[in-house]
Amino acid sequence: MAKRVELENRIIPYKMLYEAVKSTSGLIEGILPDKGIPSLRIGLKHLKSVMEEYIQKAREGLPIIGHHFSFPTEYLSCFDCVPVCIEAVSYLLAALLPHGSEKYYDLITNWGHPFHTCTSQKGTMGMTLDDLFKFDAIITPTAPCDNTYASYPFFSYHKKIPLIAPDLPFLKEEKSYHYHGEQIKLGLEALGKVINQEPDYSKLREAIELENQVTKLQLEIFELKKVKPCPVENMFNAMSAAAAIYLSGRTEKASFYNDMLEISKKRYKNKEHHAGEEKIRSIWPYMIIFFDLELGEWLDRHLGMSILFDIFNYNFAEPINTKSDLDTMLYGMARRSMEAPMVKQSAEFYYSFIDECVQLAKDYSADCFIFTSHIGCKQFGSVPQILREALRDEVGIPMLLIDVDVGDARFASEKIIRDKIKMFSQTLM
Amino acid sequence: MYKDPFLTASNSIKNHYIEDWQKDNKKIVGHYCTYIPEELLYAANLLPFRIRATGHEDTDLGDIYMVRFTCSFVRATLDMALRGFYDFLDGLFICNSCDHSRRMFELFDLKVFKREGFNKKVPRFYIAIPHIVTKEGFEWYKREIEELKEEIEKNYNNKKITDEDLLNSINIYNKNRSLLREIHKLRIQDAPKITGTEALQISMANSSVPKDIANQELERILNLLKEIEGLKTDAKRVMLVGSEVDDINFTKLIENSGANIVSDFLCFGIRNFLDDVKLEDGKNPLEMISRRHYYRISCPRMMDDHQRRLDFIKDEIKRAKIDGVILQRINNCDLAGCDNMLFSHELKDLEIPVLNIDREFFQADTTRLQTRIEAFIEMIS
Structure with a gap:
């Protein structure tokens, strides 16, 4: 014992x-x-x-x-x-x-x-x-x-x-x-x-195959977010980020996305919004606020603001080929790793990140962007203004920039963040 | 020494050596990091210029494009570039040294080189350097340098860089490093012949002028130093470690507080001239350049090489009879900040006095810094 x-x-x-x-x-x-x-x-x-x-x-x-x-x-x-x-x-x-x-x-x-x-x-x-x-x-x-x-x-x-x-x-x-x-x-x-x-590559193969299936489900949910009102609640972004890590390579992960897909489809058919009415469609190209789990729900209910997705919910890799030899699978794994959220944007010049954001804004009919500039992320420190200019010039939508520590409320508290978003949303209405 | 004509080249960005170089219609290229193999650039008849922000205290324009959590040194260089200070550059070489400087590739492209009234076409080059020191990593780096050579040839007159060009360049650079090491020996002796501030000036000037001229100047300075008497002073002998330093106001602040910076572990300091490109019969000179740059004593960007850095510092403490170590970082420099954290515990365990400070690139908060430095010097006493 x-x-x-x-x-x-x-x-x-x-x-x-x-x-x-x-x-x-x-x-x-x-x-x-x-x-x-x-x-x-x-x-x-x-x-x-x-x-x-x-x-x-x-x-x-x-x-x-x-x-x-x-x-x-x-x-x-x-x-x-x-x-x-x-x-x-x-x-x-x-x-x-x-x-x-x-x-x-x-x-x-x-x-x-x-x-x-x-x-x-x-x-x-x-x-x-x-x-x-x-x-x-x-x-x-x-x-x-x-x-x-x-x-x-x-x-x-x-x-x-x-x-x-x-x-x-x-x-x-x-x-x-x-x-x-x-x-x-x-x-x-x-x-x-x-x-x-010894690494057991057959077990690894099984887990990757499961992840390949999950990606398909994620992409279906992602597609549904294009419709108005967005049939997926804001809280999904946080839970999906957690699932991506804690449920990785397991059947529970497929089950989570499968259930969420069914719920979203039903809402889509009924033109139903999780919290009543969708007034603002926002994209968070970077992170959501982790220390304030409730923020997404508050935005849904109090401001009618959808967070269509954050960085952990719009980066999807190609399926990995598990049917060939080990080297082919490792090649696919490398590609997936390099397309992972944050790695994808950090392992290349940020032109494609800007282009992707502009395209997402158009495809998902976004009204605004909210960029959380996290104190730790120096690799994104020279992106926000360039992105803001691109969104303004090419899509005609504004971007709110908030300086935060997404894991520590003592840097910028829930109240400060909510006040900023509330004021910003008033300029949009 | 402060007013020596060579050392004054460190006080500003441009200098008359650069102007002479340009008169011959030759190109000058800028870079941020010692992982850029200058020998290769010099072999292509390009003058490598290490980008600095010496004396610049304004980051207003830089702040538009870089958030406040970024390094004030890099922001200051961007600010200078946006104001035209770096318009004389004919090329820009960037590598993934740190998250702040690597994004200069995009910002120079979008904001500096495309600003109104600036019509010059400036080629940009990027080198991806591994973050670990392994044989696979070396192979990667070697290939990057081979590709870089081809890119340089394509962009500058289609002139092939021959092995002979590379060997000439290597010889000039090896001589340069050897002269700097000789000067360093005079710096660490019991009665140092130069101060830390003068050493920094030499290093900065050296990075801003053609190396063949720098070699003549360094030889002259070396002969001069051999003739003069060393400083007989009670100042405490300190070693300066950490983030980039290219402002003598900071070293003066330390040396005016009762210390003499007799050695350092800085990229504008001794880290840059500790080792040479080794020439071996039958070996490709470009590979030897890559080998030296990849395997030399690293900076904190190499995540698996902290022990070697610590060992070097410990050896240097003995060699230069160091009384105390000042660890410093520019705010938001995660790399130096975390390396310093480990050094501070490791050195304290060895009962070596350590001061760990943070600062802005430009001189801000000097009274607080001075108080801390003075208290540290007093504590050593």
Whole structure:
């Protein structure tokens, strides 16, 4: 028993997160009416069951593998392990608990970590500094930003956790996909050596096939968002971001998107909007505010503002060919990694990001853009004004720029953010 | 030394050496980072100019296009470019050194080179550098440099860059680094012959003039320094580590607080001249250039190379008899900030006095900085 507890205690913050998911899910089931915010209800239900399973695996002593969100979780399916996404832990805690990860941001900041780095990493760094996480190894591509190259060495140099870093080159070209595919393979092999396992590529193949199916569902939902009113509620964006990581490579993920697709189709047929009336259609080309999970629902209900999608919900990769040899699959995996949200935009010049935003604005009849300029994301620091000019000149719509830390309310609070959006929306009406 | 004609080239962006170069109708190309292989550019008869913002305290125009969370150094260079300070450039070489400077590729394209009244066509080049030091990474970098060579040949007169051109350039650059190392030896001796501020001026001037001329000037300075007496001072011997420094007001602030910067670990400092391109019989000179640039002592952008950086600092502390280390970062520089965080703990564990400060590129908040630096120097005493 003591041994089981010790093993389980290697992932204390993950357990905290599980408890937060469980109680939020319980509250929703008990309080919300049957049809209220289905994405939240369905998403949390699946998160709970998957997390439960991973905690059980931790109890059994499987290795705990930390990974960056841009190293897709399903790539770890080739190992018997407990995958923990470094960034997702910080931000899901921030989303579900009041002042969720702030204590851990402060711990690592007090230790000397610069205040201007990304809170998505700071949270888990603080937890690891406090020995709440005991990772057996960590894997991260060298992407998408300075924070990754800068922050991850803390794990290896200070906490002595083996760090594996498959290189992800700048510029999406054929040679880049081959190089990164090879890097993924070398990375998985190196990780296998650390945890004494051989990568099981047939399990990986299965997980990728599931992800291929999920992409089809995601694209159908994405297509439905073109209609007015948008048949998908704002909360879907947050839950979809969580599902992308926590349910990755699993049947629960397909189930989540399948259910959401059915609900959205029904709304589409009935020309129904989740919260009554859609007045403003907004696109958030970057992130939503993670510490304010309720913001999406508030926008739906109080301003009639749809968030058509954020950065985690408009980047879709081509299906990966799993029917051929391993190298072909790795090539496809490299392409998928390089099309992942944020990596896609960081691994190339930003001309195509601007062009894509302009096209999305047209295709989805957007009334405005809201750009959350996150303190950690220096790689996007020179994009907003260029994007604003392009939207104004080519589509004739405005863009609101908000300086935030998407994981820390102390930088710009819920009230400040909501006030800004409210004032902005008044200029649109 | 401050008023030496060569050193004064560091006080401004343009200088008379550049003007002489242009009179012969030769091209000048700008870059931000020491990972750009200058030897290759010089072999193509281009004058590589390391972009600086020395003395510029305004970022108003730069702020329009870069949010306030970005580096004030890069913003200041953009500001200068938008005001025409860099109109003399005939080419721009960018690499993914950091998230701030790599986006200059797009901003120079969209806003600097397309601004009203600017009609020159300025070719831009981009090199993707791996973020780890591995043999696969080296192969990638080597290919990038080979492609870059072809691009340069295409863009500048279709003239082939021969092995002989490369070897000549390598020899000039190796000599340049060797002279800087000789000067550095005089800086770290018990009675230093130059201050940290003068060393920075030499380094900046060196990055702004043709290397064959720089070599003559460095030889002259070296001979001059050999003749003079070293500084007999009680100033504490400090090492300066971290973000880019190209403003002597900052080094003066430290040296006026009772310290002498006898060594550093900066990209406008010794990191740039520690090692040479090794020439081996039968080896392709371009590959040897790539090898030197990829494997040399890294900057924090290389995420798996912190230990080598730490080892170097520890060795230099012994070699230069350092009393204390000043770690500094320009605000929003995540790379130097996080590397400094690790250094600060590692050096403290070795009982080496450490001061870890943040600053803006331009001189702001100087009283706070000076108080902290003075307190640190006093603490060492």
